Amino acid sequence: MATETSGKTTEYEIPKTCKAGVVVNEGPNFHLEVEDVPVPEPGPNDVLIKLNATGICYSDIHYMLNDLPIPKMSVFGVRSPGHEGAGVIVKLGSHVKNWKVGDRAGIKPAYDACFNCELCWTGKETYCEESPQIGLQFPGSYQQYVLSPARYTSKIPEGVDDFTAGPIMCSGSTIYCSLKESGLKPGDWAVFPGAGGGVGHMGVQIAKAMGMRVVGVDGGDAKKELCLRLGCEAFVDFTKVESVADEVVKICDGKGAHGVFVTATSGGAYASAPMMCRISGRIMCIGLPPAGTAFAGADPLLMVGKNLHVIGTKVGSLLDTDKALEFAARGLLKPIYEVFPLAKMPEAVKKLQGGNVAGRLVVDFNS
CATH class of the missing domain: 3.90.180.10 (Medium-chain alcohol dehydrogenases, catalytic domain)
Structure with a gap:
C-alpha cells in the first residue's frame, strides 16, 4: 500500500x-x-x-x-x-x-x-x-x-498494461532484435517455425507491422487459427504435410524465404530451415534446444550454393526492449x-x- x-x-x-x-x-x-x-x-x-x-x-x-x-x-x-x-x-x-x-x-x-x-x-x-x-x-x-x-x-509506457509488458520484456524484445538484425525489408518473406509459441506469435505481429509477408509454421488447428488471426499470410502445419520446407518454398514465390526465424526449439525445425531459404536467405537462430539436440546450418555445398547466412541473436538490448514496447503502445503488438x-x-x-x-x-x- x-x-x-x-x-x-x-x-x-x-x-x-x-x-x-x-x-x-x-x-x-x-x-x-x-x-x-x-x-x-x-x-x-x-x-x-x-x-x-x-x-x-x-x-x-x-x-x-x-x-x-x-x-x-x-x-x-x-x-x-x-x-x-x-x-x-x-x-x-x-x-x-x-x-x-x-x-x-x-x-x-x-x-x-x-x-x-x-x-x-x-x-x-x-x-x-x-x-x-x-x-x-x-x-x-x-x-x-x-x-x-x-x-x-x-x-513501461502509458497504455501498456503489465500483462502485456511482462512477456515483451523477453519474447517481444528478443524477436524484435532478430528481425532488426536480419536486415529484411518490407515485402520480404519472413517464415516463423514455432509461430504459435510465446516468441513466434510476437514475431508474426512485429514482422507484419514492419511490412513483411509472414508465413507461420506450427502444429494444430489452435496454432493455425492464432497465426492467421495475428497476420500470417499462410500457415504450414508440420503435422499434416510431408515436407514443411517444400510447402514453404511453394508459398514464397517458389523461391523460398528471405528469412527463417527459428523460434522453435526442436532439432527438426533447425534442420529444415536451410531448405526453406531462397538464395542469400538468412537463418535466424532464436529458440534454444537442449544441448546437443540440434544443429544450425547445412552441408557446406548447400550453404555455398545458396549463399546462406546463419545468424544467432540473443535477448534484446535496452533499446530493443523500448522499441518492442513502442509497438505495443501503438497497438501493433498484443501478446x-x-x-x-x-x-x-x-x-x-x-x-x-x-x-x-x-x-x-x-x-x-x-x-
Missing part, C-alpha cells in the same frame, strides 16, 4: 517476506513450489520492484532442468527463475536519481552490463562479459519483490496470453514444459 503527501506517492508499505515460485530438486525431475521468501533490500544503485505479472518462458524451464551448457541456478544460490516481470517501483537505492517510487517498471533477461566496453557502446550490451542473467545468477521474476539495477531497468493465479504457477510451468501452449502464459501475483 502507498501513502500519499500533497497528491504525490512517497512511500510503500513493504513486507518482510513475499511469495515466490522456487525450484525444488533442480534437474531432470524438478518441480516448482510457491513459498515465502525474504524481500530483498536495494543496494545504493538498485530499485526494488513489486511485480504484478511475470511471463513464463521456456528458458526458465531450461534453467530448472539444467539442460543447457551453463552453470546451474544453485551455483549462484538462486531458486526463483523468471525474466519477464512488470510492476511498480516501491523503494529506491540511496544513489538512484532517474526513478521515483510509483514508476512502472519491467525487468528483462539481462540483469545489467558494464557500459564501459565496445559491446555496450554499440548496443550489444547483452553480450557484454559483465552482463549476468536474472533468474539464473540473480533471483528472477517468479519472486514478487525483486531487485533491478536502476540503470538497466525498463520504463496473446493465458493468466494463472500465483498459487497455480507450478501448473503453468508444467503446461509450458508439455508444449501445449498457444501464445504466452502469464502469472498474476495479485490473484
